[in-house]
Amino acid sequence: MKIGLFIPCYVNQFYPEVGKATLQLLQKYGEVGYPSGQTCCGQPMANAGCEKDGVDALKVFYDNFKSYDYVVGPSASCVLHIREHGEKLYPNMKPILDKVFDLTEFLFDVVNEENLIGSFPHKVAIHKSCHGLRGMRLGQCSERVTCNPSKQDELIKQVQNVTLVQPQRADECCGFGGTFSVAQPDVSVRMGKDRINDYIQSGAEYITSGDMSCLMHLDGIIQRQKLPIKVIHLAEILASNSTLASNEKQHHVDAI
Amino acid sequence: MSTQYKTHQEGAKEFNKNPDRVTWHDKALWFVREKRDISAHSIPEWEELREIASQVKAHSLSHLNKYLEQFEENAKANGVHVHWAKDAAEHNQIVHSILEKHKVKNVVKSKSMLTEECGLNPFLNDRGIEVVDTDLGERIVQLANEHPSHIVLPAIHKKKEEVGELFHEHLNTEKGASDPTYLTRAARTHLREKFLNADAAITGVNFAVAETGGFVVCTNEGNVDMGANLAPVHIACMGIEKLIPKVEHLGVFLRLLARSATGQAITTYSSHFHRPAEGKELHIVLVDNGRTEQLGREDFRKSLNCIRCGACMNTCPIYRRSGGHSYTYTIPGPIGAILSPGKDLKKHSSLPFASTLCGSCSDVCPVKIDIHTQLYKWRQLVMKETNYEKSKQVGMKFAGKAMGSPSLFNLMGKVGNIFLKGPRAFIYNGLNAWGIDRELPVPTETFDDWFKKNEKKNDK
Numbered sequence: 001m002k003i004g005l006f007i008p009c010y011v012n013q014f015y016p017e018v019g020k021a022t023l024q025l026l027q028k029y030g031e032v033g034y035p036s037g038q039t040c041c042g043q044p045m046a047n048a049g050c051e052k053d054g055v056d057a058l059k060v061f062y063d064n065f066k067s068y069d070y071v072v073g074p075s076a077s078c079v080l081h082i083r084e085h086g087e088k089l090y091p092n093m094k095p096i097l098d099k100v101f102d103l104t105e106f107l108f109d110v111v112n113e114e115n116l117i118g119s120f121p122h123k124v125a126i127h128k129s130c131h132g133l134r135g136m137r138l139g140q141c142s143e144r145v146t147c148n149p150s151k152q153d154e155l156i157k158q159v160q161n162v163t164l165v166q167p168q169r170a171d172e173c174c175g176f177g178g179t180f181s182v183a184q185p186d187v188s189v190r191m192g193k194d195r196i197n198d199y200i201q202s203g204a205e206y207i208t209s210g211d212m213s214c215l216m217h218l219d220g221i222i223q224r225q226k227l228p229i230k231v232i233h234l235a236e237i238l239a240s241n242s243t244l245a246s247n248e249k250q251h252h253v254d255a256i
Numbered sequence: 257m258s259t260q261y262k263t264h265q266e267g268a269k270e271f272n273k274n275p276d277r278v279t280w281h282d283k284a285l286w287f288v289r290e291k292r293d294i295s296a297h298s299i300p301e302w303e304e305l306r307e308i309a310s311q312v313k314a315h316s317l318s319h320l321n322k323y324l325e326q327f328e329e330n331a332k333a334n335g336v337h338v339h340w341a342k343d344a345a346e347h348n349q350i351v352h353s354i355l356e357k358h359k360v361k362n363v364v365k366s367k368s369m370l371t372e373e374c375g376l377n378p379f380l381n382d383r384g385i386e387v388v389d390t391d392l393g394e395r396i397v398q399l400a401n402e403h404p405s406h407i408v409l410p411a412i413h414k415k416k417e418e419v420g421e422l423f424h425e426h427l428n429t430e431k432g433a434s435d436p437t438y439l440t441r442a443a444r445t446h447l448r449e450k451f452l453n454a455d456a457a458i459t460g461v462n463f464a465v466a467e468t469g470g471f472v473v474c475t476n477e478g479n480v481d482m483g484a485n486l487a488p489v490h491i492a493c494m495g496i497e498k499l500i501p502k503v504e505h506l507g508v509f510l511r512l513l514a515r516s517a518t519g520q521a522i523t524t525y526s527s528h529f530h531r532p533a534e535g536k537e538l539h540i541v542l543v544d545n546g547r548t549e550q551l552g553r554e555d556f557r558k559s560l561n562c563i564r565c566g567a568c569m570n571t572c573p574i575y576r577r578s579g580g581h582s583y584t585y586t587i588p589g590p591i592g593a594i595l596s597p598g599k600d601l602k603k604h605s606s607l608p609f610a611s612t613l614c615g616s617c618s619d620v621c622p623v624k625i626d627i628h629t630q631l632y633k634w635r636q637l638v639m640k641e642t643n644y645e646k647s648k649q650v651g652m653k654f655a656g657k658a659m660g661s662p663s664l665f666n667l668m669g670k671v672g673n674i675f676l677k678g679p680r681a682f683i684y685n686g687l688n689a690w691g692i693d694r695e696l697p698v699p700t701e702t703f704d705d706w707f708k709k710n711e712k713k714n715d716k
Contacts, residue, residue: 007703007704009659009665009669010697011703012669012702012703012704013669013672013673013697013699013702014697014698014699014700015697015703016700016701016702016703016706019703019706019707020703020706034707036662036704036707036708037662037663037666038662038704039658039659039660039661039662039665040659040665042656042659044652044655045652045655045656046632047613047632047635048635048639048648048652049608049609049635049636049637049638049639049640049644050636050639050648050649050652050653050656051636052656053652053653053655053656053657054656054659055656055660056656056657056659056660056661057656057659057660059660060659060660060662130612130613130614130615130616131615134614134615134616134618134619135615141616141619142293143293143296143571143616143619143620144302144303144619145296145297145299145300145302145303146303169286171616172573172616173573173612173614173616175573175612176612177611177612177613177614178612179648180609180611180612181689181690182689182690183265183609183645183689184264184265184268184269184574184609184610185689185690185692185693186268186269186272187268187272187574187577187578188612189692189693189694190272190275190278190577191573191574191577191612192694194282194577216697217694219695219697220690220693220694220695220696220697221693221694223694223695224693224694224695
């Protein structure tokens with residue numbers, strides 16, 4: 001299986017550890033290629049009302065990933081944008097859209113991972129990013145009367161020594177929202193503060209999520225206010241303890 | 257009247273100057289949202305109900321001409337006067353002419369967002385007619401000379417102490433008294449007198465049934481019945497999208513409405529009206545006011561499914577933290593943000609952006625309106641057809657070009673990283689909205705650089 005590693009722009013710039021953890025996880029399932037020269041999925045423009053300005057980004061994405069069996073990225077939000085708007089904005093995308101997955105989906109639905117070997121001896125709260133939860137249905141949202149499996153919970157429970165804690169509000173938005181975070185900083189930050197307080201109250205040492213963008217926003221507040229909680233991407237928890245194994249495997253990585 | 261902000265940002269900024277109030281407002285509405293959750297989750301077929309409701313609405317809206325004519329015919333046969341208004345001005349004229357004919361001076365009105373949308377109260381006031389809103393929450397905002405900040409809970413932005421002060425001033429309650437039961441009793445006495453002296457009653461309509469020509473109004477306070485049954489003239493004003501084909505469909509909508517709105521199984525009163533009582537008059541005003549136009553917009557017609565439950569407001573994390581008055585339209589919150597651009601794209605251009613597109617509104621909506629998807633689509637139109645945030649448009653164009661060129665994008669990333677390593681005053685200043693209350697992430701070796709380095713190492 002040839003897997004293309006999709007690294008969102010801000011993960012590349014600011015959170016290389018998330019990329020490394022994703023790479024390590026994926027190497028278990030096949031030959032992982034990382035096309036250099038990735039830019040962005042175009043979501044920032046689209047959500048700002050300028051979706052056509054994101055077409056060139058989609059072209060780059062398509063060229064980078066067209067030859068893979070699967071394309072996997074550690075971001076529900078970016079993947080959802082490509083899936084929901086990719087074909088309309090850049091019709092050539094159509095044949096690859098079914099192959100693009102968020103990391104959680106890939107692990108849970110595609111390879112049916114049931115034996116993660118990590119260990120993470122901490123109290124962790126999962127921040128259910130809206131695009132993952134309501135856009136991709138990675139779990140059961142509090143609004144609907146349905147029974148969706150909570151895929152991130154199921155995966156993280158395989159990691160040893162993790163204690164999952166529940167906040168009061170199971171799935172309220174963190175307030176990031178792309179350009180919303182800078183267009184309406186007052187409300188955005190207020191929403192973030194409320195989420196963080198809820199997670200702190202729940203006793204969590206870490207907030208984890210499948211979307212680093214939510215965590216970037218929350219961490220910005222945590223750092224400024226010096227709050228007693230940390231953020232970590234889900235991939236880093238799922239890949240904990242597998243560093244050695246992955247270093248050995250590194251030479252299998254197929255760079256393009 | 258309360259301040260009308262030019263943009264949602266402006267109103268939200270103002271609201272957030274008082275963090276304690278934000279906390280209180282958020283909690284009050286979240287409490288309602290939680291009640292809704294308990295109520296919805298006690299119905300195993302909830303999702304099925306939503307689906308049926310959505311389909312009934314889709315069917316009704318796509319056969320609206322047929323059902324409107326059927327409704328008119330049946331209502332007329334029942335002895336009801338039926339009027340057609342193409343817009344707000346015509347609606348107000350029609351209502352006024354009915355009142356004038358009967359020499360009406362005092363009107364009691366039960367809550368109707370439609371008359372609010374049409375600006376009926378000031379129109380009638382200017383013509384010497386007193387209109388008293390009889391829904392408690394709406395009476396509170398009327399006395400305060402404000403607009404409702406929520407479509408189901410019009411005075412949700414007011415604390416009980418503020419209501420106490422207002423009632424002291426207008427209804428002679430004791431100074432400093434804020435006990436809700438005491439205040440409600442005072443309002444009841446005050447309104448009772450208004451009901452008894454009213455020459456006409458105006459009500460809204462929750463559902464109109466084509467096959468019977470009848471309509472249903474839902475309240476918890478019984479004020480609709482009080483007004484309509486006491487006054488000699490009853491005028492019911494309804495948007496044309498309130499129509500459903502059959503009585504049997506009411507069972508679907510009545511089960512969804514109150515549960516979604518407040519978590520009650522059903523409103524205290526579901527009042528059915530079919531014909532005037534002997535010696536009295538019953539009028540129905542069917543109002544378009546932009547609805548036909550919205551129906552013609554494929555991407556947005558589903559917004560007309562709305563049954564005005566307010567669940568999208570209660571769930572919206574931005575509404576809860578910015579208050580109903582921060583929106584530039586009569587109907588605030590997510591649903592208002594998709595209804596208003598169709599009325600005036602320029603005036604309401606900020607509303608589709610008053611969202612993180614979290615999608616909670618779409619999932620909570622009992623008639624399955626894809627609210628957040630419509631917000632996204634309105635954003636595209638706002639940026640294409642108005643001058644809203646022109647500088648952002650230029651920025652997006654440039655960013656889009658850069659993202660089409662890996663080398664330029666890479667260069668920008670490198671320059672950005674150097675900048676972020678610069679002196680703090682360079683980074684955290686008035687130009688950086690992110691940095692007012694947040695730290696920026698610390699730049700490090702990029703994944704791309706790490707990967708290339710690692711690859712070389714492994715090749716050796």
